[in-house]
Amino acid sequence: MRRPARTGAPAVARAAWVALLCGELIAASLPSGARADTEAGKAKAQVCVACHGPMGNSTSPDYPILAGQTARYLYLELKDFKQGRRSDPRMSPMAANLSSEDMQDLADYFAAQKPVSVPFNADGASIEAGRKKAAEVLCTMCHLGGFSGQNEIPRVAGQHYQYIVKQLQDFRSHTRTNDAGNMTSVTRNLTDDDIHHLAAYVNNLQ
Numbered sequence: 001m002r003r004p005a006r007t008g009a010p011a012v013a014r015a016a017w018v019a020l021l022c023g024e025l026i027a028a029s030l031p032s033g034a035r036a037d038t039e040a041g042k043a044k045a046q047v048c049v050a051c052h053g054p055m056g057n058s059t060s061p062d063y064p065i066l067a068g069q070t071a072r073y074l075y076l077e078l079k080d081f082k083q084g085r086r087s088d089p090r091m092s093p094m095a096a097n098l099s100s101e102d103m104q105d106l107a108d109y110f111a112a113q114k115p116v117s118v119p120f121n122a123d124g125a126s127i128e129a130g131r132k133k134a135a136e137v138l139c140t141m142c143h144l145g146g147f148s149g150q151n152e153i154p155r156v157a158g159q160h161y162q163y164i165v166k167q168l169q170d171f172r173s174h175t176r177t178n179d180a181g182n183m184t185s186v187t188r189n190l191t192d193d194d195i196h197h198l199a200a201y202v203n204n205l206q
Contacts, residue, residue: 041109044102051090055113061162068115073154074107077178086178117158122200130201133194137186147202157205164199 045056048066052058056066066074080086081095082103098106134140142153149155156164170176172187172195190198 038105038109038112041105041107044105045109047094048106056110057113057116058160059118061118061160063160064163065115065117065159066110067113069110069155070149070151070153071104071107071111072151073149074110075103076152078103078106080178086176115155115158117203117206118160119158120161120200120203122161122204126197126200127204128201129193130197130199133190133198134201137190139186139198142182147205156202159203161199161203164202165195168195168198 048056051060051063052066053060053063056069058065077086078095078098079100081088081091082098084092086092095103139147142150143156144150144153147155147157149157167176168183168187168190171179171183172190174184177184187195
């Protein structure tokens with residue numbers, strides 16, 4: 001894989017700063033007064049249960065845990081699925097007919113739920129290697145300490161190990177690109193081992 005001319009923490013830090021700035025600009029475009037009633041979201045979320053589990057606590061690694069996710073991130077991802085900036089054979093059709101109000105209702109509902117993590121049985125050495133790699137590539141600059149997320153940056157603590165691996169691989173291969181380029185930059189030089197270690201570490205966070 002061809003390496004960029006300049007790599008390292010400063011470059012990643014600049015990319016992260018640009019992503020955060022872009023996120024603030026995106027946030028300004030969200031519907032004004034979009035503070036949806038979580039009860040409305042609860043009713044609309046019933047169709048989501050089959051894949052994402054009760055209250056967004058998925059038990060299948062094919063589907064991410066939505067409970068406790070940041071509302072802004074959920075809204076933007078639904079919007080991206082609807083408008084084709086992110087594609088998935090299961091989610092794209094589900095989002096196609098959602099209104100902005102529907103998306104905000106769903107986002108607010110899932111954000112208000114308590115997440116139940118599903119730890120992956122990773123060995124301590126892999127988890128520690130993931131912790132070191134996360135520090136090296138400055139993950140917490142965007143995802144915050146404990147990987148709890150903020151605004152348009154997702155919470156990934158306790159997320160399914162297999163799902164994290166797939167998303168990191170998709171960012172690295174440019175299969176997923178709806179992130180203002182930040183995760184593409186971060187994953188560019190990650191090895192397969194790096195990705196698996198990071199997934200083990202993040203999955204085991206509570």
